[in-house]
Amino acid sequence: MRGPDGIAAQAQTPGGDQQAAFQAYLQDFRSRALAQGVTARTLDTVLPTLTYSQRVVDLDQSQPGGSPTSPASAIPSxxxxxxxxxxxxxxxxxxxxxxxxxxxxxxxxxxxxxxxxxxxxxxxxxxxxxxxxGNFDLANSLATLAFEGRRRALFEGELTATLKLIDRGIPRSQLKGSWAGATGYPQFLPSMYLRLGRDGDxxxxxxxxxxxxxxxxxxxxxxxxAGWRRGEPWAVPASVPPSLDRDSIATRMNSPRCPRVHARHSRWLTMREWRARGVVQLSGPAVADDELATLLEPDGPGNTAYLTFGNYRAILDYNCSNFYALSVGLLSDAVSN
Ligand SMILES: [Ca+2]
Known part of the structure; x- marks a missing residue:
């Protein structure tokens, strides 16, 4: 991650012009938020308190996705x-x-x-x-990111959702989270909370x-x-014979969402087909012969491999990273054992 002393931080000093432009953006935003059903009362309470946050912008620009120079080959262990x-x-x-x-x-x-x-x-x-x-004020962070404009549609939508949460009576003091707007125990974006939040007690x-x-x-x-399938596992560890012809299992799919993450998986084969190629499940629950799985070797040939199932994709939906999905699955297995 780049430090806050990077080029981006020097290029945008939060001077008077920046704050004035930010306030002008909020005035424009106000009419769009009203049209989306946010109350004038909430807008009049929250908008005057918002200020442009250079820190949030610096954090956003230091993300791997924000830098076109990060090499694709540098996959850590x-x-x-x-x-x-x-x-x-x-x-x-x-x-x-x-x-x-x-x-x-x-x-x-x-x-x-x-x-x-x-x-x-x-x-x-x-x-x-x-x-x-997380301790970032959601409304302030999301307004800053929307104003910055790199992903305005996304962040303005999340700002609007945050204001709707305030309309629903959730105190602003509770609406804190990551600099990018993930909030609460599950780190939901505000729009995700509006869509999928549930009462459990x-x-x-x-x-x-x-x-x-x-x-x-x-x-x-x-x-x-996200399409979780009841009764099916997320992945099982597997042994891979040194003779496995990796060209023959290479994927030809190009995923529209986070293609690099999906490109690290083989194509889909049934468990029967994997066994025929000498790839053997090492532990975990019994899996049906016709269950489809992809092979993932996170540390390359010769190290622990995983046969991953449809439910693995549901974990990727939560956060599209193979290391994240593997960690969720492995922690889940460990917690329930
Ligand atoms: Ca409840």
Whole structure:
């Protein structure tokens, strides 16, 4: 990650012109937000408090996706990532969270088909089970990013959604999160909360900021929406024979969404076809012969490989990174064992 002393930080000093342009943008935005159904009362309360945040812009521009110079070949090893994200401490805290929420989780799994441990693992990966959820004021960050304009449609939509949450009575002091607008235990974007937030404890409110049951129910609902298939695993570890002809299993698909992540997987073959090629499941649940899987070798040939199923894509939908999806799955397996 580039430091805040990079070129971008020097090019845009938040002087008077910048703040004036930001205020002009907010005036334009106000009419669009009214048309979207945000109340004038909320707009009149929130908009005058917003200021352009150079820090948020610097963080946005230091993202890998924001720099066209990051080399595609520089894929780090999964092992150190795994050590950090599927640590003994996260597993132990996950088991405690799993036990504490069990009675609610069982109900959510029965309703959604999403495994209890997958919901817990997302909570663990996103915020260390609620330990850290971010301190950026959502309205201020999202207004800044919308004004900056690199992804205005996305961030203006999220700013509008944040104001709708305030309209619903959620206090602004609670609407904090990452610099990019992810909020609460599951790190939902505000629009995602409006669409997929769920009440998990029956009080009629979906409080993903302080209530684990509501956060877990909302995560479960997210996975239903992302196409999670009940009773099917996410992936299983596999051994790969040195003789495997990798050209013959190369994918020919070009995914429209995060193509680099999907390009690291083989094409889809059935478990029967994998076995015929000498790729053998090492552990995990029994998988039907005609189940389709892709082969992922996160650290290349000779290291641990995974046969990944349709449900792996639902985890990628939450956060499109192979290391993230593997960590969620492995933490889930560890928590439920
Ligand atoms: Ca609730």
């Amino acid at each position: 999964f092992a150190p990532y795994r050590a950090k994200h599927v640590s003994d401490a996260l597993i132990a805290k996950g088991r405690a969270a799993y036990a504490a929420q069990r009675y609610r989780l069982q109900k959510i799994e029965a309703e959604t088909g999403v495994p209890e441990s997958i919901m817990v693992a997302i909570w663990g990966q996103e915020t260390s089970y609620g330990g850290y959820t 029956g009080d009629g409110k979906a409080d993903i900021w302080t209530n684990p049951a509501d956060a877990l129910a909302s995560i479960g609902n997210y996975f239903v929406n």
